[in-house]
Amino acid sequence: MRPNPAPDSAGLVHLSAAGVSVVLDCRGDRFPSIVHWGDALGDLSAERLAGLARAVAPQPIGFSADTPVRVSLLPEQSAGWLGHPGLAGHRDGRHWSSAFLLTGVARDRADGVRLEAADPVAGLDLAVEIELDPSGVLRARARLTSTGDGVYWLEHLTLFLPVPAEATELLDFTGHHLRERSPQRTAFTHGLRVRENRTGRTGYDSAYVLCAGAAGFANRRGRVWGVHTAFSGGSRTVAERDYHGHSALGGGELLLPGEVGLARGESYTTPWLYASFGADGLDELAGRFHTLLRSRPHHPATPRPVVVNTWEAVYFDHDLTRLTALARAAAEVGAERFVLDDGWFGSRRDDTSGLGDWTVSPDVWPDGLGPLIDVVRGLGMEFGLWVEPEMISPDSDLARAHPDWMMAAGDRLPPAARSQQVLDLHNPAAYAHVRDRLDALLREHDIAYLKWDHNRDLVDAGHPATGRAGVHDQTLAVYRLLDELRAAHPGVEIESCSSGGGRVDLEILARTDRVWASDCIDAHERVPIQRWTSLLVPLELIGSHVGAPRAHTTQRELPLDVRAGTAIWGHLGIEWDLTRASPAELARLAEWVALYREVRGLLHSGTLVHGDVADPAYELTGVVAADGSDALYALIATATSENYPPGTVALPGLDPDRTYAVRPQPPGDLPDGNAAAWGAALPWCAPGGVDLPGRVLGTSGLRLPVLYPDRVMLVRATAAERGGRGTGSR
Numbered sequence: 007m008r009p010n011p012a013p014d015s016a017g018l019v020h021l022s023a024a025g026v027s028v029v030l031d032c033r034g035d036r037f038p039s040i041v042h043w044g045d046a047l048g049d050l051s052a053e054r055l056a057g058l059a060r061a062v063a064p065q066p067i068g069f070s071a072d073t074p075v076r077v078s079l080l081p082e083q084s085a086g087w088l089g090h091p092g093l094a095g096h097r098d099g100r101h102w103s104s105a106f107l108l109t110g111v112a113r114d115r116a117d118g119v120r121l122e123a124a125d126p127v128a129g130l131d132l133a134v135e136i137e138l139d140p141s142g143v144l145r146a147r148a149r150l151t152s153t154g155d156g157v158y159w160l161e162h163l164t165l166f167l168p169v170p171a172e173a174t175e176l177l178d179f180t181g182h183h184l185r186e187r188s189p190q191r192t193a194f195t196h197g198l199r200v201r202e203n204r205t206g207r208t209g210y211d212s213a214y215v216l217c218a219g220a221a222g223f224a225n226r227r228g229r230v231w232g233v234h235t236a237f238s239g240g241s242r243t244v245a246e247r248d249y250h251g252h253s254a255l256g257g258g259e260l261l262l263p264g265e266v267g268l269a270r271g272e273s274y275t276t277p278w279l280y281a282s283f284g285a286d287g288l289d290e291l292a293g294r295f296h297t298l299l300r301s302r303p304h305h306p307a308t309p310r311p312v313v314v315n316t317w318e319a320v321y322f323d324h325d326l327t328r329l330t331a332l333a334r335a336a337a338e339v340g341a342e343r344f345v346l347d348d349g350w351f352g353s354r355r356d357d358t359s360g361l362g363d364w365t366v367s368p369d370v371w372p373d374g375l376g377p378l379i380d381v382v383r384g385l386g387m388e389f390g391l392w393v394e395p396e397m398i399s400p401d402s403d404l405a406r407a408h409p410d411w412m413m414a415a416g417d418r419l420p421p422a423a424r425s426q427q428v429l430d431l432h433n434p435a436a437y438a439h440v441r442d443r444l445d446a447l448l449r450e451h452d453i454a455y456l457k458w459d460h461n462r463d464l465v466d467a468g469h470p471a472t473g474r475a476g477v478h479d480q481t482l483a484v485y486r487l488l489d490e491l492r493a494a495h496p497g498v499e500i501e502s503c504s505s506g507g508g509r510v511d512l513e514i515l516a517r518t519d520r521v522w523a524s525d526c527i528d529a530h531e532r533v534p535i536q537r538w539t540s541l542l543v544p545l546e547l548i549g550s551h552v553g554a555p556r557a558h559t560t561q562r563e564l565p566l567d568v569r570a571g572t573a574i575w576g577h578l579g580i581e582w583d584l585t586r587a588s589p590a591e592l593a594r595l596a597e598w599v600a601l602y603r604e605v606r607g608l609l610h611s612g613t614l615v616h617g618d619v620a621d622p623a624y625e626l627t628g629v630v631a632a633d634g635s636d637a638l639y640a641l642i643a644t645a646t647s648e649n650y651p652p653g654t655v656a657l658p659g660l661d662p663d664r665t666y667a668v669r670p671q672p673p674g675d676l677p678d679g680n681a682a683a684w685g686a687a688l689p690w691c692a693p694g695g696v697d698l699p700g701r702v703l704g705t706s707g708l709r710l711p712v713l714y715p716d717r718v719m720l721v722r723a724t725a726a727e728r729g730g731r732g733t734g735s736r
Contacts, residue, residue: 129154
């Protein structure tokens with residue numbers, strides 16, 4: 007029986023939300039395919055849906071089958087498909103090619119459908135959930151169950167979403183430590199593009215969001231489709247185009263050999279595959295992801311506090327007197343959360359020992375953490391703590407007591423990285439040890455925040471007792487650990503850090519409140535890192551810190567205004583020994599902190615926009631309030647312009663029918679006295695600024711200022727009261 011209620015009696019299911027339509031063809035016995043994913047189609051009757059399916063059906067021509075090849079959500083060779091299969095596996099060498107027959111189509115609510123199918127010969131059942139969120143983000147996942155004898159060895163299970171022929175260009179990401187999420191574009195040509203991540207975490211160089219769009223798609227133009235594989239272990243994200251005219255994007259988990267074997271009655275569930283569509287470029291695609299994340303039940307509901315992190319300020323040099331002075335300086339500039347980083351526990355005086363010994367070091371903290379916490383709380387700040395629960399140092403009490411708890415492929419240990427190994431959390435005893443120690447820390451101390459780090463790839467990561475590959479099990483165990491701790495301590499926020507930005511995905515974000523975008527806080531490097539991290543993640547979830555005058559990771563020296571002027575475009579923090587800052591630097595930093603605290607409500611709830619700036623030396627980032635009443639933009643010079651003076655830039659996202667008062671925004675109004683340096687201020691930067699309709703600002707725009715490289719200028723656009731003038735900053 008197929009419970010498929012009206013109005014989908016013709017076997018076509020239409021999901022629609024926020025300007026997006028998805029139409030599934032569930033007619034016949036084979037597994038369903040997607041007829042349309044993209045622009046909203048309006049309210050279509052069953053007859054109109056059937057007409058749509060006929061209109062886009064392929065011509066029955068080719069050589070693999072005499073009938074049109076049905077390319078489903080899970081493409082199968084048994085249907086004539088000779089491209090990348092959706093399912094790969096076998097049962098002792100047999101049943102390597104599935105032939106699923108549809109057994110159920112259940113649409114229990116307006117935004118989703120559950121598809122059920124079976125292959126009785128191969129002994130497999132398949133259930134696929136498809137949901138269209140009110141944001142317009144589509145997501146899907148599959149559950150495979152073995153119903154046969156013996157063990158079905160799964161190699162991969164990949165879901166595919168079709169994209170139209172106009173999508174001839176691909177955008178995905180690469181990178182490395184200190185340069186995460188670096189964009190790369192390629193032509194979407196015939197063949198298969200596979201991005202595999204084998205690091206055991208999301209990875210610096212994962213595809214992140216794999217986008218396909220019309221040639222030249224940009225921030226504000228071109229139709230574009232994108233998918234994100236939401237998993238924090240191994241992952242596969244793929245794009246395929248064949249000469250029959252079929253193009254699709256897909257994703258799933260990357261499984262190591264022998265990781266998943268299903269005996270009768272056992273099941274495997276894929277990660278969620280998230281998909282977003284932008285009719286007018288990447289900003290729209292990203293905006294859907296941001297709306298989705300902001301609708302999470304646990305999404306931060308309070309203003310994102312200004313963080314001071316001790317890492318680049320003191321590293322392992324923990325001392326109550328020194329850290330008390332740092333906390334007082336932090337409070338004076340307006341910080342609201344103080345995070346004690348690595349070095350507070352066990353033998354951890356450097357990065358060669360102590361991981362796994364999650365007890366406060368009596369050598370460094372003879373009276374425990376209480377005195378420092380009392381200082382921090384007395385200054386009106388929250389207290390946070392760094393942990394790395396998934397790792398173990400061979401030089402630790404835990405490793406000496408339980409050497410069998412370190413992940414290994416049989417009898418050999420993996421190569422060390424940062425003098426550490428991976429703790430096998432699939433081992434119940436190891437899992438309980440870590441859970442109980444973290445639980446005790448949170449119960450015994452007034453801790454509001456955990457910076458949860460993960461500082462090495464999973465190399466040769468097996469279960470030592472059996473030698474079997476263990477990345478899949480480890481990833482699920484980490485999720486379970488986070489879920490347990492959050493349930494026990496619902497008021498504690500958690501940051502996902504992994505040698506910087508090595509673990510940023512929607513599944514880890516289902517359990518965390520912030521991601522650390524990169525260990526590099528050089529403002530020059532952070533501009534593209536934060537821009538592309540925000541393709542998926544809204545600003546309030548992206549940690550962004552003001553560093554020292556000379557960046558520790560690059561040795562580049564930059565003025566305070568550019569360091570702060572880029573850091574406010576996220577969840578602002580400070581990672582700088584403020585006890586060594588001059589009074590003038592502290593006063594200026596306090597101005598930037600005050601601005602952040604003033605505008606964070608706008609930055610963390612409004613719509614993020616990016617300009618398509620013709621001048622390659624300039625970038626424009628902005629946030630526009632949901633009601634169009636206010637906007638803040640950053641004009642960022644990353645190099646010397648080819649034009650002297652430079653041209654104009656449009657201010658995107660404003661209400662075209664409202665008038666805005668446009669003014670430079672202090673303290674980012676005159677970077678480094680720039681007006682004096684170049685002789686005279688731009689006319690629109692002079693007192694009084696300029697008042698213009700949003701339509702004019704969004705088309706003709708503003709003349710770009712002449713800026714030194716690595717400088718930021720802020721611009722505020724405030725809508726006039728109906729019939730009056732705006733109230734922009736002067």
